[in-house]
Amino acid sequence: MFRWEKLGKIFDPTVRDTPPWMQEFAQAPATLIFEDRVRVYFSCRPPADENGQYVSYSAFVDLDRRDITSILDVSEEPILPLGKLGAFDEFGTYPVSVARVGDKFRAYFGGWTRCESVPFNVAIGCAESSDGGRTFARLGDGPIVSYSPDEPFVLSGPKIRRFNDKWYLFYIAGRRWILDNGRPEPVYKIRSAISLDGVKWTKRSKDLIGDSIGDDEAQASPDVILLDGKYHMFFCYRHGKGYRGKEKGYRIGYASSDNLLDWHRDDSMAGLAVSEEGWDSEMVSYPHVFELDGEVYMLYLGDQVGRYGFGAARLISR
Amino acid sequence: MNWIKRGKIFDPTQHALSNGCIDFAQSPQALICDSFVRVYFSTRARDPRNGKFLSHISYVDYSNSMDEIIDVSRQTVIPLGGLGAFDEHGIFPISPLRVGEQVYAYTTGWSRRVSVSVETGIGLAISDDTGKTFVRHGSGPVMGPILNEPVLVGDAFVIQRNGRFDMWYIFGTKWIEPSGNEPSARVYKIAYASSVDGIEWVRNGDAIITDVLDKDECQALPTVLKIGERWHMYFCYREATDFRSNAARGYRLGYAFSEDGRTWTRDDDNSGIDISIGGFDSTMMCYPHIFENAGRVFLLYNGNDFGRYGFGLAELEQD
Numbered sequence: 001m002f003r004w005e006k007l008g009k010i011f012d013p014t015v016r017d018t019p020p021w022m023q024e025f026a027q028a029p030a031t032l033i034f035e036d037r038v039r040v041y042f043s044c045r046p047p048a049d050e051n052g053q054y055v056s057y058s059a060f061v062d063l064d065r066r067d068i069t070s071i072l073d074v075s076e077e078p079i080l081p082l083g084k085l086g087a088f089d090e091f092g093t094y095p096v097s098v099a100r101v102g103d104k105f106r107a108y109f110g111g112w113t114r115c116e117s118v119p120f121n122v123a124i125g126c127a128e129s130s131d132g133g134r135t136f137a138r139l140g141d142g143p144i145v146s147y148s149p150d151e152p153f154v155l156s157g158p159k160i161r162r163f164n165d166k167w168y169l170f171y172i173a174g175r176r177w178i179l180d181n182g183r184p185e186p187v188y189k190i191r192s193a194i195s196l197d198g199v200k201w202t203k204r205s206k207d208l209i210g211d212s213i214g215d216d217e218a219q220a221s222p223d224v225i226l227l228d229g230k231y232h233m234f235f236c237y238r239h240g241k242g243y244r245g246k247e248k249g250y251r252i253g254y255a256s257s258d259n260l261l262d263w264h265r266d267d268s269m270a271g272l273a274v275s276e277e278g279w280d281s282e283m284v285s286y287p288h289v290f291e292l293d294g295e296v297y298m299l300y301l302g303d304q305v306g307r308y309g310f311g312a313a314r315l316i317s318r
Numbered sequence: 319m320n321w322i323k324r325g326k327i328f329d330p331t332q333h334a335l336s337n338g339c340i341d342f343a344q345s346p347q348a349l350i351c352d353s354f355v356r357v358y359f360s361t362r363a364r365d366p367r368n369g370k371f372l373s374h375i376s377y378v379d380y381s382n383s384m385d386e387i388i389d390v391s392r393q394t395v396i397p398l399g400g401l402g403a404f405d406e407h408g409i410f411p412i413s414p415l416r417v418g419e420q421v422y423a424y425t426t427g428w429s430r431r432v433s434v435s436v437e438t439g440i441g442l443a444i445s446d447d448t449g450k451t452f453v454r455h456g457s458g459p460v461m462g463p464i465l466n467e468p469v470l471v472g473d474a475f476v477i478q479r480n481g482r483f484d485m486w487y488i489f490g491t492k493w494i495e496p497s498g499n500e501p502s503a504r505v506y507k508i509a510y511a512s513s514v515d516g517i518e519w520v521r522n523g524d525a526i527i528t529d530v531l532d533k534d535e536c537q538a539l540p541t542v543l544k545i546g547e548r549w550h551m552y553f554c555y556r557e558a559t560d561f562r563s564n565a566a567r568g569y570r571l572g573y574a575f576s577e578d579g580r581t582w583t584r585d586d587d588n589s590g591i592d593i594s595i596g597g598f599d600s601t602m603m604c605y606p607h608i609f610e611n612a613g614r615v616f617l618l619y620n621g622n623d624f625g626r627y628g629f630g631l632a633e634l635e636q637d
Binding site for chain 1: 400401402403404406407429430431432433434437439441442454455456457458459460462463464465466467468469490492493494495502504517
């Protein structure tokens with residue numbers, strides 16, 4: 001089992017003096033290590049509009065590499081504007097995962113549109129940065145990983161990784177929409193795709209992680225790290241209905257693999273649960289695990305799926 | 319090309335259609351059967367929840383000469399997609415294709431959006447009962463948006479040759495912002511894709527038919543037939559805005575030819591067909607479908623009002 005020391009909340013947009021587009025939420029943290037800092041990309045929102053509808057932007061906060069609880073910088077503008085009229089990403093760019101490609105940076109992001117019968121649809125877009133990862137420009141107006149017969153909608157939560165000279169994209173795909181007291185809620189599962197260049201992707205078309213709480217379990221944030229020759233995936237999962245409270249809300253799960261294809265789920269290994277009290281006492285979700293100077297850290301969201309920011313934990317033993 | 323018009327041959331208001339459909343018989347497309355020709359079309363019901371249209375597939379069977387109606391479908395040919403699916407709010411049109419003992423239907427599925435009216439994708443449904451009913455291959459599309467085909471992929475026309483599948487289809491390049499009384503308007507172009515299995519498609523985002531109006535010309539529903547050594551493509555095209563009631567800006571049939579099936583020369587002047595002085599196709603012509611049966615070449619198409627009151631037929635005059 002992984003044993004973690006919780007370091008508390010690291011970044012909360014609601015208590016800092018942040019711009020209007022970063023009023024609430026710091027969701028789905030994902031890091032990139034720089035010489036003196038750890039850049040954490042995350043997704044945030046301005047206040048909801050008069051219809052209670054949100055848009056979401058992605059941004060970053062730079063943490064001190066010697067002390068990741070210390071904030072050095074916060075992005076002054078979104079790393080990517082919203083998409084064009086009618087495009088897949090017109091109403092949101094969330095979450096985002098960034099990789100280095102030579103002297104450039106490439107971001108994979110969930111693009112959100114609004115639908116009539118269900119609230120939204122999501123597909124995965126791609127954008128590149130030539131200014132050190134501060135701002136990005138789309139490779140095209142459409143998505144880079146899109147819907148297919150067995151992944152019909154809600155392709156989101158991309159996590160970009162490179163192992164063994166190949167690109168791996170871990171993401172989620174919607175399986176079905178279910179009604180919870182008349183409100184459509186998406187059920188999604190963890191999937192993957194492989195690429196030689198990061199642009200042309202071949203889907204594996206297979207669920208990576210079996211369900212542990214029934215067919216309507218929703219799985220998200222498939223975050224993969226290679227440690228000591230073995231691949232570890234931390235992810236989060238929730239019930240299909242009534243998941244906005246503590247009982248059926250997000251928890252952090254775990255799976256391991258030797259080949260990135262076949263995964264063995266064992267949530268008892270994850271080692272990061274809700275706290276007795278405080279900012280992560282109802283749910284924990286959207287884990288991201290990274291190595292830094294001999295330590296292993298996890299960034300994750302607490303209650304209300306990151307409305308009040310993200311926190312960190314340090315690995316003590318495993 | 320010289321076409322002899324035979325007038326309107328199907329009026330949906332004169333038949334009892336399934337799914338409560340009353341008006342529209344759009345985008346007729348033929349499947350040649352043993353002793354008859356099955357013509358699929360899209361017809362419409364009202365969504366009881368909000369009064370908006372839902373497009374459903376039906377068919378009418380004709381004698382080989384196309385002179386006589388033999389039967390009209392009474393059953394649901396393809397049910398609409400489930401909650402949140404790409405084809406939840408309509409299927410319009412389908413391209414039927416015999417593949418072994420089965421019939422494939424390449425569907426264009428419609429789902430409603432909030433900031434614009436709709437998004438579409440190309441699905442595949444397969445029939446094991448000679449095309450009477452179809453079952454989806456998965457609940458998602460076989461072709462949706464990609465990097466450089468960002469929206470509104472649809473209008474597949476598929477053939478098989480030399481062990482491969484060829485598809486001509488359209489993709490949207492953009493939506494134009496609304497202005498005045500004009501709602502947001504889409505722009506789409508004709509493209510080509512190929513496939514080994516009919517499911518995984520290779521495409522590149524190139525528009526293959528040059529514009530004759532301007533860069534916002536909308537091109538729809540390509541249909542392709544090889545006659546002798548030459549490939550012929552019909553399609554319809556219109557201005558991007560003010561096309562619904564302004565006849566001068568509405569759909570007309572366009573034409574292109576090719577020697578290899580890949581590189582096309584647009585040549586509308588030699589399409590051999592245009593709107594009539596009066597009658598069902600006097601202000602608009604759209605959604606063409608050309609097919610060959612027993613040595614005769616036919617053109618099915620819609621006329622005024624996007625086919626609200628049915629479709630017509632023309633036959634190619636051959637030497």
